[in-house]
Amino acid sequence: MRVLVTGGAGYIGSHVVRQLVERGDEVVVVDDLETGDERRIPGIPIVRTELSDPAAIPVVREALSDVAAVIHFAGRKRVNESVLRPAWYYQQNVGGMANLLLAMEAVGVGSMVFSSSAAVYGTSEGDSIPESAPTNPINPYGSTKLIGERMLSDVAAVRPFRSASLRYFNVAGAGAPELGDTAVLNLVPMVFERLDAGEAPVVFGADYPTPDGTCIRDYIHVSDLAAAHLAALDAVTDGRIDGNRAFNIGTGVGSSVREMVEAIEQASGIRIEPRIVERREGDPAVVVADPSRARSELGWKARHTLQDIVSSAWRSHVLLATGGHA
């Protein structure tokens, strides 16, 4: 099938593009290359346009020719920036979704897989968060994801439209060294950055009510996450999903910050003495997915271990830090 992937030159999108091509699907990418890199997806046609610009609508309409389904990754994802520039975040992420839906409606494409986020849950915490947990985002970034999901439900209420909103937990790792995450926003890249600078990584709080006192999160290997998109795409295009359906994409297993730091120590061979500082405001103690819906309805489950995640991320970091690329 022919699939249009927005944001396909990004970290997660490029992993999905690679898996789609490997199984024989045809891919066209729409991306403004603001945080993406076309070297991640050699040989794949890229339509370069900024989705929230109304001028993108006719461009995307044309790119949708013969396309059966859309996977929508294109979005800004810096939580702190979203707090400082809320209007711009809504314009980019909500406006981008609106323009994409208008283009799809114009040509009658009615299947989508959407990059949502566990950020829609806000302060919900626990070791098995289901999709039915309250959604109460605590920053504009999370709100743009929740609004995106609602837009899909509203569209599905009035015309033939099926979508899966995948709520990612903590994504890390690399399916191939050249596809690694170059943004320093999450724990693993943040620790790597500190190590590069010869500084001690910082751990925010070691007095949480968890076995080792540090926060527990659900880390998902980006290749497992990519496989979830293919499973969701098939469920949407086979008609197994009605309307818009949310799915948690996580492992269901929590790892503490301390365990993560130890795994990085093992992968890098560098001895790490983290510096413990005060808790950060708003960080829940435990956030772990209940991924059982994705297992039963999509036939998907995560396969990689924490060590797989960290060692693949480290190999990628070493390659990208020395200027290597695909």
Ligand SMILES: NC(=O)c1ccc[n+]([C@@H]2O[C@H](COP(=O)([O-])OP(=O)(O)OC[C@H]3O[C@@H](n4cnc5c(N)ncnc54)[C@H](O)[C@@H]3O)[C@@H](O)[C@H]2O)c1
């Ligand atoms: N990485 C994570 O931990 C994580 C977690 C939850 C959800 N997500 C979501 O997954 C998606 C992909 O994330 P990623 O980590 O691959 O980020 P990324 O920045 O590497 O990829 C995003 C891609 O979309 C493009 N893009 C962004 N806004 C655009 C716009 N308005 N018009 C056209 N192109 C645009 C960028 O150039 C880039 O290629 C995002 O929507 C993000 O919010 C990511």
